[in-house]
Amino acid sequence: MPLDPHRVLAHRFQPVEQTYGPRDAMLYALGIGYGRQTPSAAELDFLFEERLKVPPTFAVTLGFKSIRDENLGIDFARVVHSEQQLILHQPLPPTARVVCHLRVPRLVDRGADKGAMLYLEREVRDADSQALYATSTMVSYCRGDGGFRAEPEAAPAAMSVPNTPCEQAFDATLPDNAAFIYRLSGDYNPLHVNPAFASQAGFQKPILHGLLLLGEAGRLALGAYGGHAPERMRSIQCRFTRPTFAGDAIEVGFWRLPEDPLGEPDTLALAFRVRVPLRGETALDNGLVRFRAS
Template sequence: MPIDYDKLKNWHFPDLEHRYEAKDTILYALGVGCGADPVDRTELPFVYEDGLKALPTMAVVLGYPGFWLKDPNTGVDWRKVLHGEQGLVIHKPLPATGTVIGRTRVTEIVDKGPGKGALLLSERDVVDKASGDLLATLTSTTFIRGEGGFGGPSGPTPEPHPLPERAPDEAVDLKTLPQAALIYRLSGDYNPLHADPDVARGAGFERPILHGLCTYAVAGRAILKACCGNDPARLRRLDVRFSAPVMPGETIRTEIWRDGGVISFRARVVERDVVVLTNGLAEVG
């Protein structure tokens, strides 16, 4: 059954209220690898309640509507869904604790043609409930394999950020924990692909894989460390394209190009020399 463009484009998302405590902020940071060095005081504020700060990338799990494309009423075969791109604009630093409202919307569905799939573009605002301040805007591109040809618009599609042709200015290696996916999923993404070996094998992987948004956050940590002195208030934007999965326990090397406040980056798994994130763009203050 083809995608119903009008129905999916106008999919209703109720406002989602999300209360989070200090332990949730710490759990998220532990899930993306913070605190691996017990004497690194620059990361301590992300995992210790005394002076606690939220990682900017934690916005991706706040006000999250869940895996809504699994609802059969969407007309989408959820098994054909891949996360293609993720963007984040930070308008104000995230409070370490608080209550936020998530407001999600579908912005476009691009028809790539019969047999070629579709791109679903969506946005989510994360708003502080107490003040009404807009804290972050998230953008996501989801690739739906093989479901093109439904008569939707053929474009435009987001242009990827081009990486410089020169060698990277620096690289940051961060090793993930073997149990990283099991910790990260406690922040809200319970897809069994990241926990159950049988489900992973059924999807073509030898073992459970790391969440793409966990890999994204590890690259964000590298940008924070190298370009922001681990000050979360200095990171303004983080956009990336997903290119390959990471296995928990692997080392992620984030390669960084600096051009003033504009940072280009990509990430690769050291052990397999595979690029897992590409066309990365960060803006720092």
């Protein structure tokens, strides 16, 4: 059944307040791979409260609110998280009280047989000063809710990854407890830990959080290209294409681009992709991470 676009676009979300501290930031850092091996001095900065830096992608966990909690008339049984974009306006401090404002700025009707794409934007601001830390946009693919416009719309063009060997590739193995650690940063969807729930959703076993993979890629990019300096990351985005599972060995490849696709000067732009070589699958594609030039 097609959704009502006017109802969805006009929906008013209640602001979400959240207070976090060093423990939350360090727990998130563990969830995306910091400390999995003996950390370097620069990596220790994300795990040690006395000189703590906050991973930029921690922002995707702040003010998290599932659209399942809202009365939007969507068939949530057929909704999947398909894309994510994060814009960093300034570094997150180790401790803060934030307020998050949510809205649906865009709906794309792919047709009655193809579903719809819902864009949920979340601004993360300091609750006292209203300083803007980050803008996070989650794209949900609503497979049962297309057909609400007279003509279907084309999907927005995705960032293309070059058809050449990558400049750098990093191998990692996702530990057996990866989902149990990552969920403690706020995403308690049972799909990631409960075998019975995963089976009902059509999976042989629980799948890992897509945002865990985004965090892994962001961690590796920050170390290899951003000097472990959170203030240098401008943005990161990707498309989730295949599920990953605990124990998977992944390969994260990066391609240096000749210019910034968004046209900002003094910007280092990198395409990236996450593969599961053993299955010959691409789990995360169309990735773009951007850094302020040093």
